[in-house]
Amino acid sequence: LPLVCMIFEAYVMHYNSPRFYRELSHKSIGRYTACIGGSFGFSAMIYVAIASAGFLTFGGNADNYILNSYSTRDPVATACRLFIGISILTIYPIAFIGFRDALLDVMRVPIEQQTARYLNILTVVMLSLITLTAAFVTDLGVINAVGGGTVAVAMVAVFPFLMFQKAIQDLGHTAVRGQLLEVKIAMLLMVFVVVIGVGGVATELVMGV
Numbered sequence: 001l002p003l004v005c006m007i008f009e010a011y012v013m014h015y016n017s018p019r020f021y022r023e024l025s026h027k028s029i030g031r032y033t034a035c036i037g038g039s040f041g042f043s044a045m046i047y048v049a050i051a052s053a054g055f056l057t058f059g060g061n062a063d064n065y066i067l068n069s070y071s072t073r074d075p076v077a078t079a080c081r082l083f084i085g086i087s088i089l090t091i092y093p094i095a096f097i098g099f100r101d102a103l104l105d106v107m108r109v110p111i112e113q114q115t116a117r118y119l120n121i122l123t124v125v126m127l128s129l130i131t132l133t134a135a136f137v138t139d140l141g142v143i144n145a146v147g148g149g150t151v152a153v154a155m156v157a158v159f160p161f162l163m164f165q166k167a168i169q170d171l172g173h174t175a176v177r178g179q180l181l182e183v184k185i186a187m188l189l190m191v192f193v194v195v196i197g198v199g200g201v202a203t204e205l206v207m208g209v
Contacts, residue, residue: 100122157189161187
């Protein structure tokens, strides 16, 4: 279950979906679906390859951050650590801006109030809290499992279902039978994912203790 939660965490980019669609050239639902499917499929192959290599090399002794399992004198592992750092520095702003925009939406901050000064203050506060948390919580396994079982589950299952349900409700009597059935199926999927998330978080916390 913690592994499934980590997988949820690995695919959390949903809050950037509107931005990706707006920036897509010759945008259409079909083209967007193809881009997302190809991107997620390629990412899945990379995740499987790296996870398999780590487990086949170290077995149950593999560290949650696999590079920690390698010697500090290993030049290839050292190069990988460097590239991971560069990757985090370049990718983090994309994820952070999406998270900040989502928080502004949840707080219902009007556009006219989102001045440069307001956004800068909010950014400093958020980054300070995130950095403070990272300074004390250093186990990447716990971070990924708990984050995947809570935030990621909400992003990939709960919020999409609630938005879809609201959209169908707004159709009123014009909603067809198939759409109403789809809402029920989406609800079952949401409950299933939430149960996995709760179980994963509980398992990880018990194992950590």
